[in-house]
Amino acid sequence: GAVVSQHPSWVICKSGTSVKIECRSLDFQATTMFWYRQFPKQSLMLMATSNEGSKATYEQGVEKDKFLINHASLTLSTLTVTSAHPEDSSFYICSAGGIWSYNEQFFGPGTRLTVL
C-alpha cells in the first residue's frame, strides 16, 4: 500500500513559538492530504483538507491563521502551528487518499506535539 511519513514523530516547544510538521507521500503523488488532530483516548478530528497548489480547506472551528497548511508539491504537505500554546498539545496525524485510492486514506504515524 501507499506509504505516508511524518516528521518529526514528536516535538516539545515553548509557548509562543511555532512548530512545523511535515507529511510526505513516499511512493505516490498526493494531490490531496488531510490533517487530523487526536486528543488522548478520543477520535480523530479532521482539521483541514490540503490541496496541492491551492489553499487548504479548513473545518469549522479550526483557526486557519493558527494552523497554517502548505501543500507546495505532490509529495509534501506541512502544518505549522503558530504561536503555540499548551492547549495546542495534541497528536497530529496526516493522511492521503482520494479517488485514485478508491477513497481509502493512508495515514502517517502521527506527530506528538507538547507545548510547555
Next chain:
Amino acid sequence: AQRVTQPEKLLSVFKGAPVELKCNYSYSGSPELFWYVQYSRQRLQLLLRHISRESIKGFTADLNKGETSFHLKKPFAQEEDSAMYYCALTPSGSRLTFGEGTQLTVNP
C-alpha cells in the same frame, strides 16, 4: 451533517468468542463506510469498506441502510485482534468522519 456513533468505548471478549463492534451513522445520502484499525504502536490502517463486501482477517461488516448501521463482526476472536477500531464515513469520497472508536481486548 454526517455523524458516526460507536456506542462502546471498550469491549472485552475471550479468545474464540464472537465479537461485534457497533457502528451507527447519520447521513441523508448514500455514504461510503469504512472500518479502520489501529494496532498498538502502529498507524491507522484500513480494515475493510462496505463496497468491497469482503472478509478481512475474518471480519465482515454489512451496511444496513434501514438501521443506518455498519456493525463489524467476527465469529471467533483472536488475541491479535486486540486493537482500536474506528468506523468512518465519507459522503463524497474525500473527507472522512470518524466515530469515537472502540478499544477491543481479546483475552486468552
